[in-house]
Amino acid sequence: xxxxxxxxGSFYDQVxxxxxxxxxxxxxxxxxxxxxxxxxxxxENAKILEVGAGTGRYSIALAKEGMDxxxxxxxxxxxxxxxxxxxxxxxxxxxxxxxxDLSRFGxxxxxMTMLLGPMYHLFEAEEVHSAIDEAIRVTxxxxxxxxxxxxxxxxxxxxYFYGNWAAGQEENFxxxxxxxxxxxQLFTGYDVIEFEQLFQKKPVEWITTAGVDGLLEPIxxxxxxxxxxxxxxxxxxxxxxxxxxRELLGNTNHLLYICRKK
Numbered sequence: 464x465x466x467x468x469x470x471x472g473s474f475y476d477q478v479x480x481x482x483x484x485x486x487x488x489x490x491x492x493x494x495x496x497x498x499x500x501x502x503x504x505x506x507e508n509a510k511i512l513e514v515g516a517g518t519g520r521y522s523i524a525l526a527k528e529g530m531d532x533x534x535x536x537x538x539x540x541x542x543x544x545x546x547x548x549x550x551x552x553x554x555x556x557x558x559x560x561x562x563x564d565l566s567r568f569g570x571x572x573x574x575m576t577m578l579l580g581p582m583y584h585l586f587e588a589e590e591v592h593s594a595i596d597e598a599i600r601v602t603x604x605x606x607x608x609x610x611x612x613x614x615x616x617x618x619x620x621x622x623y624f625y626g627n628w629a630a631g632q633e634e635n636f637x638x639x640x641x642x643x644x645x646x647x648q649l650f651t652g653y654d655v656i657e658f659e660q661l662f663q664k665k666p667v668e669w670i671t672t673a674g675v676d677g678l679l680e681p682i683x684x685x686x687x688x689x690x691x692x693x694x695x696x697x698x699x700x701x702x703x704x705x706x707x708x709r710e711l712l713g714n715t716n717h718l719l720y721i722c723r724k725k
Contacts, residue, residue: 485520488690489679493717494520495699496675496706497579497611500719504607504670505530505575512573512601514562514594515580519545519555526555533573535560537581563593568601576602579611582658586644586651591661599667602724608667610720611675615642615652617716621681655712658720667722673706674715 485491501521505511509530513522516534518541526532526549534549534557536542542559549555560567562581576598585591598608615635623631635643635652644651659672682688690698705711712718 487679487683488688488695489676489683489716491695492679492699492702493676496673496703497521497609497719498524499703500609500673500721501525501575501577504609504721509574510572512565512568512576514560514565514576514578514598516545516557517541517580519548519557521577521579522555522557523549523552526552530554532556533568534558535562535565537561563590563597565597565601570600571603572601574603574606575608576606577609577611579609582610582612583650586646586648595661595665599665599724604724606724607670608722608724610658610722612658612718612720613650613652614713614715614718615654616713617680618650618652620678620714621716624681655718658718662720662722665722666725668725670721670723671707671719672712673719673721674702674712675706675717675719677702677711677715680716 485494498521505525510533511522511525511530512533512535513525514535516522516536519534519536522532522534522545532552532555534545534555536545536557536559539559542557545557549557558567562578562585578594578598581594582591585594595610598610602608618635619628619631634648637643642652642654642657655672659669662669
């Protein structure tokens with residue numbers, strides 16, 4: 464059986480992850496919304512750790528703003544792009560590593576810790592909690608932690624209205640409609656309340672849960688989809704107003720769970 468790193472690596476070796484957040488409208492909205500929340504909670508000249516940094520879209524943007532950024536990425540091909548794109552940035556350090564083991568960093572080190580990808584690919588409860596615990600450990604008391612996760616319902620809406628609904632339902636839900644998590648799934652989705660309950664016994668204070676890209680991913684596939692630059696700016700402001708609205712959270716593909724370390 465393949466390891467988690469092999470499964471995830473084989474996927475990212477075949478996709479253009481570096482352009483994901485700017486080549487589509489849903490990617491652009493995800494980036495703008497996520498950056499808004501980062502700026503809302505990051506102190507000036509923050510010391511930031513991004514775990515699962517991918518090719519560094521967020522890490523590089525924050526380093527260019529003058530923040531002290533440390534990036535950790537599991538997949539070597541992503542890490543190579545990150546390092547190549549950040550050569551001129553002395554305030555960005557990048558390492559190969561896994562979200563479940565941040566032992567290279569001491570306790571209470573960072574003002575903000577961000578996991579904007581690892582929770583998509585962690586399936587076993589032990590690894591899920593290891594990633595959460597490690598992120599909390601390395602964050603300073605009072606520091607803010609952002610965990611990105613995927614709505615299982617948005618996975619269904621975005622991928623399984625193409626004559627394959629039954630297959631998607633079997634993959635993502637049990638016979639009694641409980642959410643499934645298993646390694647070969649590649650991307651695992653959560654019910655929002657299910658994800659929030661992971662933190663019930665953790666030494667953190669919940670700040671908010673917010674969507675970051677709304678319904679754009681499934682509808683952007685329509686041939687008549689069109690959002691001009693002017694309309695996109697209006698959409699961003701509208702979406703930021705409603706990003707935390709509870710009844711909309713199950714529709715957004717990517718979400719943020721934001722908490723503060725006690």
